[in-house]
Amino acid sequence: MQISELAETTGVPLPTVKFYLREGLLPKGTPVSATRSEYGNGHQDRIRLITALTAIPGLPIARMREILGVVDNWDDYGVVDAMGAAVAALPPYADHPPPAGTDLEFPLAREAIAALGLSYDPAYPATQQLDAAIRALTQAGLDWSPTVAARYRSALAPLAAEELAPISGMDDQQAVGYAVLGTALYEPIILAIRRLLHRDVAERTALSPPDPATGNTA
Amino acid sequence: MQISELAETTGVPLPTVKFYLREGLLPKGTPVSATRSEYGNGHQDRIRLITALTAIPGLPIARMREILGVVDNWDDYGVVDAMGAAVAALPPYADHPPPAGTDLEFPLAREAIAALGLSYDPAYPATQQLDAAIRALTQAGLDWSPTVAARYRSALAPLAAEELAPISGMDDQQAVGYAVLGTALYEPIILAIRRLLHRDVAERTALSPPDPATGNTA
Numbered sequence: 095m096q097i098s099e100l101a102e103t104t105g106v107p108l109p110t111v112k113f114y115l116r117e118g119l120l121p122k123g124t125p126v127s128a129t130r131s132e133y134g135n136g137h138q139d140r141i142r143l144i145t146a147l148t149a150i151p152g153l154p155i156a157r158m159r160e161i162l163g164v165v166d167n168w169d170d171y172g173v174v175d176a177m178g179a180a181v182a183a184l185p186p187y188a189d190h191p192p193p194a195g196t197d198l199e200f201p202l203a204r205e206a207i208a209a210l211g212l213s214y215d216p217a218y219p220a221t222q223q224l225d226a227a228i229r230a231l232t233q234a235g236l237d238w239s240p241t242v243a244a245r246y247r248s249a250l251a252p253l254a255a256e257e258l259a260p261i262s263g264m265d266d267q268q269a270v271g272y273a274v275l276g277t278a279l280y281e282p283i284i285l286a287i288r289r290l291l292h293r294d295v296a297e298r299t300a301l302s303p304p305d306p307a308t309g310n311t312a
Numbered sequence: 313m314q315i316s317e318l319a320e321t322t323g324v325p326l327p328t329v330k331f332y333l334r335e336g337l338l339p340k341g342t343p344v345s346a347t348r349s350e351y352g353n354g355h356q357d358r359i360r361l362i363t364a365l366t367a368i369p370g371l372p373i374a375r376m377r378e379i380l381g382v383v384d385n386w387d388d389y390g391v392v393d394a395m396g397a398a399v400a401a402l403p404p405y406a407d408h409p410p411p412a413g414t415d416l417e418f419p420l421a422r423e424a425i426a427a428l429g430l431s432y433d434p435a436y437p438a439t440q441q442l443d444a445a446i447r448a449l450t451q452a453g454l455d456w457s458p459t460v461a462a463r464y465r466s467a468l469a470p471l472a473a474e475e476l477a478p479i480s481g482m483d484d485q486q487a488v489g490y491a492v493l494g495t496a497l498y499e500p501i502i503l504a505i506r507r508l509l510h511r512d513v514a515e516r517t518a519l520s521p522p523d524p525a526t527g528n529t530a
Contacts, residue, residue, distance in 0.1 A: 146452035151404075174514045181507060186369075186500070210505065212512050220507035227500035234364035234493050237478070246498075246505050249471040254509035256463055258517070260455075275452050277510065280464075281503055282404070282445035287428065287464050288502070289399060289438035289495060291472035294430050296392045296491075299476070 097123070100133045104141040111141065117155055119144050119162060143271050150278040152185040165270050173266040177273040182219045184278050188226070200225035202232075209240040210247050315341070318351045322359040329359065335373055337362050337380060361489050368496040370403040383488050391484040395491040400437045402496050406444070418443035420450075427458040428465050 101108040114120035120140055123131030143165070147158050160183040168176035198216035203225035207214045215221060231238050257276055261269045319326040332338035338358055341349030361383070365376050378401040386394035416434035421443035425432045433439060449456050475494055479487045 142453070146454075149448035149452045151448075174511075177514055178511055181510070207508065210508070212508050213515075218508075218511065220504045220511075223500060224504035224508065227497070227504055230367035230369075231497045231501065234367045234497055235360070236364075236493055236497055243505075245471065245474055246501060247509075249467050250502065250506050251509055253463065253467040254506055255513050258510060258513045261514075262517070273510070273514075275454055277507060279445070279449045279452055279454055281506075282441060283449065283464060284468065284502065284506070285499055286438045286442035286445055287461075288468050288472055288499075290425065290428070290430050290436075290442065291465070291469055292399070292476060292491070292495065293392075293396055293436065293438070295473050295476045296395055296479075297431075299480070 095133050096130065097133060100137055100141070104138055104145070106141055106145060114141065114144055117159070119155070119159060146271075146275050150184065150275075151282070153278070157183045157185075161274055165267060165274075168267055168270045173269055176266075176270045178218060180270050180274045181277050184274065186223060188219070188222055198222070202228040206238075206243050209243045313351050314348065315351060318355055318359070322356055322363070324359055324363060332359065332362055335377070337373070337377060364489075364493050368402065368493075369500070371496070375401045375403075379492055383485060383492075386485055386488045391487055394484075394488045396436060398488050398492045399495050402492065404441060406437070406440055416440070420446040424456075424461050427461045 095103070097111060098108060101111045104111075111120070115122065120137060123133040123137065126132050140162075143162070144158070147153060147161065161180045164171065164176050164180040164183070170176075171179055198221075200216055200221050203221045204214050204216075206224060206228060207221070228238055257280065258273075261272060264272060313321070315329060316326060319329045322329075329338065333340065338355060341351040341355065344350050358380075361380070362376070365371060365379065379398045382389065382394050382398040382401070388394075389397055416439075418434055418439050421439045422432050422434075424442060424446060425439070446456055475498065476491075479490060482490060
């Protein structure tokens with residue numbers, strides 16, 4: 095199909111399709127004349143994936159290119175490592191990423207990951223994220239201990255397993271794309287629902303007796 | 313005590329204490345001469361709270377001032393509403409906040425909140441956050457339904473109750489500060505542990521058989 099049909103069938107405006115081409119997010123078509131190229135179903139699928147990725151808040155174009163590179167070359171990694179590499183390109187990004195080749199060591203995360211019964215990999219970005227999060231918590235005087243860690247594991251382990259269940263019905267390349275989108279796009283859902291639940295808990299436990307004048311708890 | 317002792321006892325550098333005073337985060341001391349003021353235990357507690365709040369990624373000074381205003385005036389709100397107002401000042405912030413006085417309507421969040429058995433309040437920021445998150449999910453073609461919503465509720469409801477449990481032993485002003493810090497500082501913990509669990513699930517379910525040449529799953 096021509097580029098105009100590619101735009102129409104995917105519902106993406108033509109200038110946006112051209113932008114994806116220029117940015118190297120979408121592979122060039124097959125030239126059929128000096129001014130025309132031919133595009134196929136693979137281009138439609140890629141545009142759908144790019145469109146889905148644009149829904150991720152805070153994802154720069156350069157990182158999107160990195161994710162698409164992993165999706166394209168997943169069989170160089172193996173599917174599990176490809177999912178890891180693609181998820182690693184998602185925000186949040188460390189303020190001070192260690193220089194390449196540094197021996198990374200995250201002692202707070204190491205201890206927590208041991209308590210959680212998971213395997214410690216300092217090169218996996220979530221390890222550094224956990225380390226920074228624990229440091230901020232404890233600096234603020236909030237509780238962090240193997241007991242607290244276990245509370246988060248109990249809540250999140252069944253969820254993580256259910257979230258990944260659809261992958262068993264996908265081919266490997268789809269699985270990598272799904273892992274990235276699912277990781278990024280259910281995160282804000284989790285945070286919003288948790289805040290709504292906190293409010294509900296606070297209201298239901300009625301921390302103080304209601305004020306008869308206003309009906310508010312005070 | 314003098315300002316220098318306030319800095320020493322809290323472990324915060326004197327220029328930082330002066331910055332907190334200038335920014336109106338820390339109330340002025342009681343003047344005892346033209347050049348000296350006297351500070352008390354309340355100032356120490358406030359500096360500890362400010363230090364804890366500085367651990368929250370992406371919290372601007374103006375929002376910190378807003379949170380401290382709610383902590384100071386919690387009894388104008390009642391403790392539950394004060395906790396809600398303080399948490400509402402945390403990131404993430406809407407890209408396009410509706411003008412004040414607008415009738416807010418978030419149909420996706422309204423439907424989800426009904427499915428979750430929670431009460432719908434369009435003025436509570438987590439409602440708008442949930443609405444935007446559901447829109448991004450569905451635009452990207454990911455699954456969202458009452459069944460999926462229930463999965464997140466089952467995982468998060470017991471967690472939310474446990475997270476708020478310590479509040480019953482606090483006075484109301486402490487409770488407001490704790491709600492803000494706990495909401496913000498356990499969020500990155502949740503996201504990092506979820507990503508580590510995903511990787512663990514992917515590895516354990518061994519999506520494809522291992523490649524005998526490399527030992528990697530491929």
